[in-house]
Structures are given as C-alpha cells and as structure tokens.
Amino acid sequence: MATAARQSLKIGLVPADGIGKEVIPAARRAIEALGSDIPKPEFHDLVAGFEHFTRSGTALPEETVRALREDCDAALFGAVSSPSRKVTGYTSPIVALRKELDLYANIRPVVSVSADPRGKPSIDMVVVRENTECLYVKQETMIHTETGREARATRLITERASRRIGKMAFEIALKRPRKLVTIIHKSNVLSVTDGLFRETVRGVPKLPEVAGRYDNVTIAEQIVDSAVYRLFREPEIYDVMVAPNLYGDILSDAAAALVGSLGLVPSINAGDHFVMGEPVHGSAPDIEGKGIANPIAAIRSAALMLRHLGYEKGADRVDNAVNSVLREGQFATPDLGGKSTTAEVLDAILKRI
Numbered sequence: 534m535a536t537a538a539r540q541s542l543k544i545g546l547v548p549a550d551g552i553g554k555e556v557i558p559a560a561r562r563a564i565e566a567l568g569s570d571i572p573k574p575e576f577h578d579l580v581a582g583f584e585h586f587t588r589s590g591t592a593l594p595e596e597t598v599r600a601l602r603e604d605c606d607a608a609l610f611g612a613v614s615s616p617s618r619k620v621t622g623y624t625s626p627i628v629a630l631r632k633e634l635d636l637y638a639n640i641r642p643v644v645s646v647s648a649d650p651r652g653k654p655s656i657d658m659v660v661v662r663e664n665t666e667c668l669y670v671k672q673e674t675m676i677h678t679e680t681g682r683e684a685r686a687t688r689l690i691t692e693r694a695s696r697r698i699g700k701m702a703f704e705i706a707l708k709r710p711r712k713l714v715t716i717i718h719k720s721n722v723l724s725v726t727d728g729l730f731r732e733t734v735r736g737v738p739k740l741p742e743v744a745g746r747y748d749n750v751t752i753a754e755q756i757v758d759s760a761v762y763r764l765f766r767e768p769e770i771y772d773v774m775v776a777p778n779l780y781g782d783i784l785s786d787a788a789a790a791l792v793g794s795l796g797l798v799p800s801i802n803a804g805d806h807f808v809m810g811e812p813v814h815g816s817a818p819d820i821e822g823k824g825i826a827n828p829i830a831a832i833r834s835a836a837l838m839l840r841h842l843g844y845e846k847g848a849d850r851v852d853n854a855v856n857s858v859l860r861e862g863q864f865a866t867p868d869l870g871g872k873s874t875t876a877e878v879l880d881a882i883l884k885r886i
C-alpha cells in the first residue's frame with residue numbers, strides 16, 4: 534500500500550475482549566512514541582467482541598464497521614473470546630470484520646530474534662492465510678436423523694480468492710531474499726476444494742497481468758499434515774507459506790511455538806484498501822486483568838500495519854526497540870519465563886523507541 538501524503542493517520546482501536554483491552558493501549562503508546570516519523574496519529578476507540586455482545590446483544594456494532602470504513606485509515610484489533618458453543622444471535626466479530634472490510638489476506642510473519650543484532654534469525658517465515666473463505670464462511674447446519682444429530686459445514690474455496698491470496702504471497706516472496714512460496718493444501722483428499730486452491734495459486738505466475746513478474750520466485754507445495762511435521766523438524770525449509778483459511782490459522786499458531794510464545798507473533802489483515810493489525814494470540818481469559826499479558830505481539834502488529842502503509846522508518850524503530858528488549862532479556866512477561874508486567878515491558882520498549 535503506497536504512503537499517501539497524510540496530515541494525520543486515523544487509526545481505529547478495537548481492543549474487543551480479554552487481554553485485547555491491555556495490549557491494544559500498549560500498541561497505541563508505541564505508535565504515539567514515533568513523533569514526526571509518522572503523520573500525527575488520531576485514534577478512534579471502537580467496540581466489538583463477545584463481552585460487548587453480552588452487554589448489548591451485538592458483537593460487531595454497525596457504527597464500528599462504519600467508522601472503520603469512513604473515518605479510519607487503518608486499525609488495530611485486539612482479541613476475541615467467542616464461546617465454544619452456539620450462542621443464539623452471536624457470530625464472531627473478527628471473522629465478520631475481515632469479510633465486511635474485505636481484508637482477504639492475513640499476513641503472519643514468524644521471526645526469531647538472533648542474539649547478535651547483525652545475525653540472521655534462525656526462524657524466519659511468513660504465513661499468508663486466506664482470510665475470507667474456507668470453513669470460516671460459517672455455513673453450518675444441524676439435522677436430526679434416526680441415529681442422532683448430523684452437523685454439516687460448507688467449505689468455500691473460490692478461484693478469485695485463491696488467486697488474490699496467491700498474488701499476495703508472490704508479492705511478499707518477491708521482497709524476501711529466498712523468494713520461495715510453499716502452497717499448503719490437502720488436495721490428495723480434498724481434490725475439489727484444495728485442488729482448486731493449489732491449482733489456482735500455482736497458476737498465478739502464468740496470469741497475463743503478471744507476465745514474468747514472478748520468474749525468480751520458486752514454488753513448492755506441501756500437504757498440510759506433513760507441513761506441520763516438517764515445520765517442527767526443519768522450519769528453515771519455509772519462506773512464504775500460503776494456505777486456505779483454516780490451515781493458515783492453525784499453522785501460524787503452531788509456528789509461534791518455534792519463536793517462544795504466541796505473545797510475540799503479530800499479524801495484519803490486509804485488503805486492497807485497508808489494513809488492520811492484530812496480534813495472533815487470543816483473549817487469554819486466564820490472565821485477563823492480571824497486568825501480565827505480553828504486549829509485544831500487539832506492538833509488532835502496529836509496526837506491521839505502519840510498514841504496510843509505507844511508514845518503514847516508524848515500523849523499523851518499533852521493531853528494533855522490541856528486538857533490543859528481547860535480546861537484553863531483562864524484561865519478559867511470564868509467557869516467556871519472566872516476571873515482568875505488561876507495563877514494564879511496554880516502558881522498556883518505549884525507552885528504546
């Protein structure tokens with residue numbers, strides 16, 4: 534996304550549930566610390582989430598969607614605690630928001646921090662997850678049969694969505710040294726749906742509108758179960774992984790284990806006209822309100838959002854500050870084996886920005 538000459542940067546903040554309410558304010562502070570390296574930020578506090586649903590009967594108010602569409606240049610979303618059972622009238626606001634704003638790509642870099650600031654990270658991959666289709670279209674039905682209940686779900690894979698997520702993966706690969714795209718699928722079993730995904734992504738470099746553009750990008754593919762196995766055995770084989778929604782969701786959480794904690798891994802939900810940063814972690818109800826949530830994934834998501842908007846310098850300052858804190862090791866929240874609070878980690882990062 535090219536940098537527009539903006540006087541101000543209007544950022545919607547949707548902390549939503551649980552520790553989202555603790556880490557999104559931390560990300561806001563990191564953005565504010567950047568001063569003139571970015572246009573003056575203007576924050577819009579917006580509501581969504583299961584907690585909001587229990588209070589008001591709405592998980593994603595129309596006003597939140599309208600404000601994001603009409604008043605904001607970008608957004609940060611925290612986390613959501615959808616219940617594991619069906620609740621009448623409730624649907625996941627994050628899944629809905631990705632669709633409403635057509636944020637079709639969930640881009641999740643998983644990168645370790647090397648001890649030497651000039652060293653190469655041992656883990657360095659990007660999971661590019663299709664964000665609007667697959668089982669997340671949430672078309673589920675239940676019927677009662679003679680032998681008991683029978684539940685069905687529609688899994689939607691379209692050529693259009695597979696093509697655009699494929700293009701996104703190839704564009705990301707172009708900017709990386711290894712330029713390798715691995716397509717994740719299960720088309721040995723799901724030959725129609727995953728078959729279409731695999732074939733369409735493979736076909737992206739042959740599209741007339743990108744003729745020659747991806748000639749230097751290598752394409753590999755991997756069946757999803759073996760991809761998970763190899764992710765843990767030999768993570769260095771991956772560069773950019775592109776996957777349908779559900780596999781991408783699972784793979785990126787799994788990959789987070791390779792870098793020490795889900796509390797470190799950022800993401801953006803990107804479309805052609807809007808970007809929304811979002812930590813990969815969930816709402817973590819077990820630690821909510823204790824002040825010990827790791828703010829790094831949210832802060833890195835803010836950096837990723839700024840980078841996507843073209844504010845490289847600001848994004849670098851945030852990422853470098855986070856990397857210094859992780860390298861120094863003095864301030865670490867419990868998920869990383871430390872005893873620091875959210876506020877202490879945030880302060881350490883702000884001092885280094």
Ligand code: GGG
Pocket residue numbers: 610611612613614615616625626627628811812813814815816
């Ligand atoms: N920030 C990522 C997040 O909230 N993950 C949990 C998740 O995806 N939940 C889906 C939901 O609760 O609707």
